[in-house]
Amino acid sequence: MSRTLYYYNNINMIVCPAAVEEILMQLYLGASGTSEKELKAVLGHTDANQTAFMESYRSSQSRIAADNPQYRSISRLYTAKSIKIQPQYQKLSQQFFNITADNTLSAQNVKTINQWISSETNGKIRELLDPLEFMADSSKLLWVNANTFQGNWIGLKGTVQENFFVPLTERHVPTSMVILEGDYSYVFQKKLNAYVVIIPLANSTMSLALIVPKSFKGIYKVEDNIQHLDLNASHVKHVKITVPRFKIHYSQDMTQALIDVGVSHIFTHVDLDNLTKTKEKLHIDSILQSTYIEVNDKGVSAGSTTDNFHMDRAPSKAVKMLKVNRPFLFAIVKDKKIYFFGRFAGPDA
Secondary structure: OOHHHHOOOOOOEEEOHHHHHHHHHHHHHHOOHHHHHHHHHHHOOOOOOHHHHHHHHHHHHHHHHHHOOOEEEEEEEEEOOOOOEOHHHHHHHHHHHOOOOEOOOOHHHHHHHHHHHHHHOOOOOOOOOOOOOOOHHHOOEEEEEEEEEEEEEOOEEEEEEEEEEEOOOOEEEEEEEEEEEEEEEEEEEOOOOEEEEEEEEOOOOOEEEEEEEOOOOOHHHHHHOHHHOOOOOOEEEEEEEEEEOEEEEEEEEOHHHHHHOOOOHHHOOOOOOOOEOOOOOOOOOOEEEEEEEEEEOOOOOOOOOOOOOOOOOOOOOOEEEEEOOOOEEEEEEEOOEEEEEEEEOOOOO
């Protein structure tokens, strides 16, 4: 994963790698020449049958959507009126991704684009594009992607107020946390010097993976060594854990992150002969992503507290106990594939 995504250590952030993959698939469908070869390599397509590759992707996405109604990913291609989309691309894009290109890209239409995103995400994401900063008059192509996920706990025991350590300010901040107890995948990974706990989520085939540094300032080492994260190296143990309730809305231009992982040609001169036959020199201006996540205590009254979970008393050897009271990383995963990846740096970060 590109280090660009979490370069700023002290802010809450979340991205959706799975949604970026979807945009690259849409580009791949219309690409040719060097762009097609580059996207094919990054997406891991090893044979010559693009249709079968696309159909396999569509089927897997349909299963994810059916099993996880809390997960929502939307995307749309906007083009300037001068760009004429190939009918075959429109047909295949509708078949594999359930989208069609919209040729209304202009400075005057930014508000309409934002309204569409807000409507599709039930108001969770409102302003992906800034009308004052977005220079649409010179833009020819724009892929927009927005993602939401809401997960509820399994094994919720209550809530408690705990101090959360913020390394940047060297302060302990009172934070509302949920108390969980259950049989979860749990392991200490030495290369990260961190605990990895995987917690199933209610009414979902996805799980929440927590990567919790052993030390209060250990987040920096974890991020520097994140390539060693092993979501398979876990063992089921009975765990008692306190985790901050959190809600994050984060937007980012994914251009540099994609360049870091080998997708660069599309941002300088993209070959899209299967999408449009225009003679204009094209490049992708940007790939914008806005992501929202909320993990809460649904079913527990607001403001309720409990005193039946004390970390300072001697626990049974059969029970692992963990306070998530310092900055940590998290991921929403299914079958070890990461759909969302983020950092919780603190309640006010």
